[in-house]
Amino acid sequence: MSWKNQSGGPWGSGPRGPWGSGPSSSGPTPPDIEDLIRRSQDRLRTMLPGSLGGKGIILILALVMGGWLLSGFYRVQPDEQGVVLRFGKYVYTTQPGLNYHWPYPVETVLTPKVTTIxxxxxxxxxxxxxxxxxxxxxxxxxxxxxxxxxxxxxxxxxxxxxxxxxxxxxxxxxxxxxxxxxxxxxxxxxxxxxxxxxxxxxxxxxxxxxxxxxxxxxxxxxxxxxxxxxxxxxxxxxxxxxxVIDAFRDVQAARADAERAQNEAQTYANRVLPEARGEASRIDNAAQAYRERTVVEARGQAARFLKVFDEYQKAKDVTRERMYLETMERVLGGVDKVMIDPGATSGQGQGVIPVLPLADTFRRPPAQGTQPQGATR
Missing domain, CATH: 3.30.479.30 (Band 7 domain)
Structure with missing residues (x-):
């Protein structure tokens, strides 16, 4: 006997199981998959352009065109420049910010970084x-x-x-x-x-x-x-x-030593040369002063001689005697003098006339053990 008997089987009629008042089939039934697929196909057919007519085609084309035009917006960063190409040929350059170009494939843009080092x-x-x-x-x-x-x-x-x-x-x-x-x-x-x-x-x-x-x-x-x-x-x-780097370093060291020696020599020359130039200048100035003094003295003596010569022309004897006396005064003024009288031969002095040494009187007395200056022999 089949369990799918619509009459309820051996337990009587009605939608009951084999246990009499068993579970009933009055609950919700599962969805039919085939029915869902069929309904989805119907809805899809209603959305096709054929069902919308010419207006649907225009709407879809407008949406596609709008999306294509909007794809032409692009942004250039602060460190970049936008180089716009139209079918691969350069057209113009744009600055940083939001810009627009004809969308691909009409125009494209390259953005190289122009401030990066x-x-x-x-x-x-x-x-x-x-x-x-x-x-x-x-x-x-x-x-x-x-x-x-x-x-x-x-x-x-x-x-x-x-x-x-x-x-x-x-x-x-x-x-x-x-x-x-x-x-x-x-x-x-x-x-x-x-x-x-x-x-x-x-x-x-x-x-x-x-x-x-x-x-x-x-x-x-x-x-x-x-x-x-x-x-x-x-x-x-x-x-x-x-x-050859070691040899070059040796050469560099030798050149550094030579340069150091030259610098030291130059320093010494800078110190010595000014001193020598100053000494030479001092000697030259002293020579100039000596020359000027000698020339002036010579001129003075020549002028004095001319004056004396004029006086001599006027009174030769008087002038001659005066010149003799002045010369003897100048020669004998600084020496010790001893007077001898040839006629006075009596006595032990043998004509020597004592002279009071007035000059020695005013001199400072010599120290003990030393011979006084100007002592008469």
Missing amino acids: NTISVGMRLGEDARRGTSVMRDVPEESLMLTGDENIVDVDFSVFWRIANAEQYLFNVQNPEGTIKAVAESAMREVIGRTNIQPILTGARQGIETGVQDLMQRTLDSYKAGVQITQVQMQKVDPPSQ
Whole structure:
């Protein structure tokens, strides 16, 4: 007997189970999946353009066109410039802010960063240390070894700092801007180093070399219309080649010693020469004064002689006697005198006339044990 008998089975009629008053089928029935699918298909057919007619097609096209036009809005950041291309050709440049261009594929926009300072290193590379697992700077000899003006070799590592000055020229005039800048930097540095001797390069000519390389790079890139501005060239390391660096250091030490000795000699000369010049000037002034004094005295004596000669012409005997007396007074005035009378021979004095030494009376008495000055022998 089938359990699905609509009459209720052997337990009588009605919707009962085999246990009489068992569970009834009057509760909610599960949804029909096929019915749900059919209803969804009906609703989808009502939304198709065929059911809406021409107005539906126009509405959908308007929505699509509006979305396409709205996609033309774009924002340029403060450190960028917007370069608008129309079918791949440059049209114009926009400034930072919200801007609009014809949507793709009519126009597209490129936004390079024009205020960022970029760095390119020549002669050195940043590599990984396998042992320590850290980044290290390694030398690149094929870029850093350069020939100087006096035919020496020097190892130069330097960095170039640059930024975009003209976004249009930077994007379209040079195919590989960074590679071009690096090649121009290496070429300019080799040219400036080739005009300079090695000694100034290793000592005090770095600033002049950096300025010369920067100017030469800027002129070259401007001739290419690369749209790049070189802000700084900085020399990181300037050394002789590693094979001869010890010999160069010895030469540098010898030159430093020679320069120190020259400075000491110059210091000594700066001290001695002024003293010698002052002494020479003093001697010259003294000679001039002596000459002036001698000339004046000679002129005075000549004038006095002329005066005496005039008087002599007037009275020769009187003048002769006066000159004799003045001369004897001048000669005998400072010596001790002894008077001898040839007629007075009697006595022990044998004609010596005692003279009262009035000059010795006013002199200071000599110390004990010393002979008085002017003692008569």
